[in-house]
Amino acid sequence: MAVQIRPLEERDLGEADRIFRVAFGTFLRVPDPSTTFGDADFARTRFAAAPDSAFAAELDGKFVGSNFLARWGSFGFFGPLTVEPALWEQKIAQRLLERTMEQFDLWRCRHTGLFTFSHSPKHIALYQKFGYWAGALTPVMSKPPGLTSDRPRYKLLSELGAGEKEQAIEDCRALTGSIFEGLDLAIEIRSVDAQKLGDTVLLYDGSQLRAFAICHVGRGTEAGSGTCYVKFGAARPGAAASEDFERLLDACEAYAGQRQAKRLSLGVNMARHGAYAALVGRKFRTDLVGVAMQKANAPGFNRPDVYVLDDWR
Numbered sequence: 001m002a003v004q005i006r007p008l009e010e011r012d013l014g015e016a017d018r019i020f021r022v023a024f025g026t027f028l029r030v031p032d033p034s035t036t037f038g039d040a041d042f043a044r045t046r047f048a049a050a051p052d053s054a055f056a057a058e059l060d061g062k063f064v065g066s067n068f069l070a071r072w073g074s075f076g077f078f079g080p081l082t083v084e085p086a087l088w089e090q091k092i093a094q095r096l097l098e099r100t101m102e103q104f105d106l107w108r109c110r111h112t113g114l115f116t117f118s119h120s121p122k123h124i125a126l127y128q129k130f131g132y133w134a135g136a137l138t139p140v141m142s143k144p145p146g147l148t149s150d151r152p153r154y155k156l157l158s159e160l161g162a163g164e165k166e167q168a169i170e171d172c173r174a175l176t177g178s179i180f181e182g183l184d185l186a187i188e189i190r191s192v193d194a195q196k197l198g199d200t201v202l203l204y205d206g207s208q209l210r211a212f213a214i215c216h217v218g219r220g221t222e223a224g225s226g227t228c229y230v231k232f233g234a235a236r237p238g239a240a241a242s243e244d245f246e247r248l249l250d251a252c253e254a255y256a257g258q259r260q261a262k263r264l265s266l267g268v269n270m271a272r273h274g275a276y277a278a279l280v281g282r283k284f285r286t287d288l289v290g291v292a293m294q295k296a297n298a299p300g301f302n303r304p305d306v307y308v309l310d311d312w313r
Helices: 010-027 043-049 092-107 121-128 162-179 186-195 241-258 273-281
Strands: 003-007 054-059 062-072 075-083 111-117 132-143 198-205 208-218 224-235 263-267 285-295
Touching: 003 092, 010 043, 010 054, 010 062, 010 075, 043 062, 043 186, 054 092, 062 092, 062 186, 075 092, 092 121, 111 121, 111 132, 121 132, 121 285, 162 186, 162 198, 162 208, 162 224, 186 198, 186 208, 186 224, 198 224, 198 241, 208 241, 224 241, 241 263, 241 273
Parallel strands: 075 111, 224 263
Antiparallel strands: 003 054, 054 062, 062 075, 111 285, 132 263, 132 285, 198 208, 208 224
């Protein structure tokens, strides 16, 4: 078998999307694997955000799998990594990972990680070969957004002028950089804005950004119909972090309600204990549980004092 790894191209997206759904559906034993994830979209939206950050696997010239990478400044992660189920155990995923590690080195990432199934010894063993070690669990949680007659005081990036948007993105970069050096979500913020996938919720105290959340909403996004999904959210570290995080959750619930979403979905690593406890206190329910695996078993920004929402799927 001749396995070749090359950059993913736009012409591959239909097949990448099909294999992504069928692979996850097969593993999760969904009766019709092709329906997995409903009308949510991961392949096209991620490719549009960063066309140079995904790889395709070909076997004897036929497209058989892909891997999507994300570069959040100094931090990188990968996934979904999926291969045609009939070809599992053929080391195709390993070849995709070899190219992925090369790309992380080219990007000079300070830290890298991934989300995988916590109950899958095969997945965990594969990633251990590349220096990733399992840490704390990452639950993906949800709840119906609370009803409120008063909108919490927040701004939406989409409501800002061009110059104000650039300043807001710089404010977000400064906030995340204070959590982990070089952490930068600009690519996700710009992608959501350009593709109209949702919005970025901004909480200011005067001129200082205290917290923000990047949200996908509805069909054709990573959320799917009826859902508002927080791709990433963060509160400024410090004595007021817990309070700012609660305010951010209020704002996310209000925004979800504004968009008529029936469900607010988000992920959090349990090593960020304060953030996880706040979600439990608000009666978020766990929908699925994965585990964060991090290069060299480094903690990165999965620390008890960090109030960040994400899940690296």
